[in-house]
Amino acid sequence: MNMKVLLPAEIFLTAEVTKVVAEAENGFFCLMPQHVDFTAALVPGVFSYTTQAGEDNYLAVDVGTIIKRGADILVSTRNAFRGSELGHLKEVVVQQFREIDEREKKARTAASRLEVDLLRRFMELRHE
Numbered sequence: 001m002n003m004k005v006l007l008p009a010e011i012f013l014t015a016e017v018t019k020v021v022a023e024a025e026n027g028f029f030c031l032m033p034q035h036v037d038f039t040a041a042l043v044p045g046v047f048s049y050t051t052q053a054g055e056d057n058y059l060a061v062d063v064g065t066i067i068k069r070g071a072d073i074l075v076s077t078r079n080a081f082r083g084s085e086l087g088h089l090k091e092v093v094v095q096q097f098r099e100i101d102e103r104e105k106k107a108r109t110a111a112s113r114l115e116v117d118l119l120r121r122f123m124e125l126r127h128e
Contacts (some may be wrong), residue, residue, distance in 0.1 A: 001033055003049060003060065003073040005080055012080050013059070020073055022066055031068050034047040038068040042077060046089050057082075060089040 003020065005013040020031040024040040032040060042064040050056050065075030083089045 001031075001068075001071050001073050005061075005075045005077065006075065007080060009080065013082075015049065015057075016052045017049045017073070018054075019046045020068075022061070022075075024046075024066075031066075031070055031073060033071065037070070038066075040066050042066055042075070042124060047075070047080075047099075058089055059083075 001020075003013070003015050003017045005009060009011065015016050018033065021028060022031075022040070023029075023043050023045040025043055025102075029038075029040065042061060044062050047059040047061045048056060049059075060081040061075070061077045062079040064075060066076075067074045081089065
């Protein structure tokens with residue numbers, strides 16, 4: 001199977017694979033060449049794939065989407081890190097991706113406050 005892992009600004013990885021194991025909201029799943037076409041929303045976690053040479057490889061991936069269509073697998077995610085130690089990758093997932101999510105939540109909260117303040121000021125101008 002032909003697999004591509006896409007980040008927002010680049011193609012992170014392309015590989016010929018025989019097996020992919022990933023985690024969706026409802027649990028882990030495995031994709032192999034004869035698997036039916038498939039789509040799932042990925043959760044932050046460890047993503048593994050086996051190359052045609054039989055080597056197991058691991059990625060830490062953030063939220064994203066995986067699509068298998070025929071012999072093509074397309075993974076789109078916000079962040080990905082390559083590593084050989086599962087324990088280290090799990091730490092990356094917990095530390096990096098959750099910190100990013102927290103920063104995004106704070107940014108959304110700040111933007112919401114600005115919007116509310118702007119609306120309040122418009123209402124004050126209207127009543128003057």
